[in-house]
C-alpha cells in the first residue's frame with residue numbers, strides 16, 4: 001500500500017470471496033470498496049493544499065495530536081481508518097494454518113500460557129469493545145499485550161508495535177452475524193494470516 005499522499009485503495013490481496021464461509025463476500029466488498037475507500041478519500045481531502053503532504057501514513061497518525069486543530073481530528077480518524085483497515089485486511093488469508101507459528105507461537109505461549117488462553121483473552125477483549133473499534137495484539141516494551149482502541153485510534157500513536165488486529169465495527173460483521181459479534185470473532189480466528197502476524201512480530205523491536 002502507498003504510504004504517502006495521495007493515498008490509494010489498491011485491491012485486496014485476495015478475492016472478495018476468499019474468506020468464505022467465515023467472512024462473506026458482500027461484507028468484504030462493501031468493507032473494502034466503500035468503507036475503506038471513504039477513509040482514503042477523506043484523508044486525501046484533508047491533506048489537499050496542506051503542508052503535511054510529505055508525512056507518511058504512520059507519521060500522520062503518530063503526530064495527529066501535534067497537528068493544527070483544524071486537521072488534527074480528521075487526520076487521526078482518516079489516517080487511522082486507512083492504516084487500521086489495511087492492517088486488518090492484510091492480517092487475513094484463506095489459509096489452512098489455524099495456529100500461530102515460530103517465534104510468535106513461542107512468545108504467545110510464554111506470555112499467555114497457551115494459544116487457547118490467548119485466544120480466549122483476545123476474544124473477550126474484542127467482544128467487550130464498547131461501540132466501534134479494534135482489538136490488537138501488540139508488542140509494547142518487549143512484551144506481548146492485548147489492547148483495544150476506540151473508533152479509528154491506532155496503537156502506533158501509543159508507540160506500540162502492532163502484530164494482529166480484528167475490526168469490530170458493526171460494518172465488519174452485521175450483514176452476516178447481525179448483532180452477534182462473538183460469532184464473527186470466532187469465524188475471524190479461522191482466517192487469521194498467522195504467517196503475516198509472525199512477520200509483523202519479527203519486525204517489532
Ligand SMILES: [Fe+2]
Pocket residue numbers: 031035085167169171172
Ligand atoms: Fe472497518
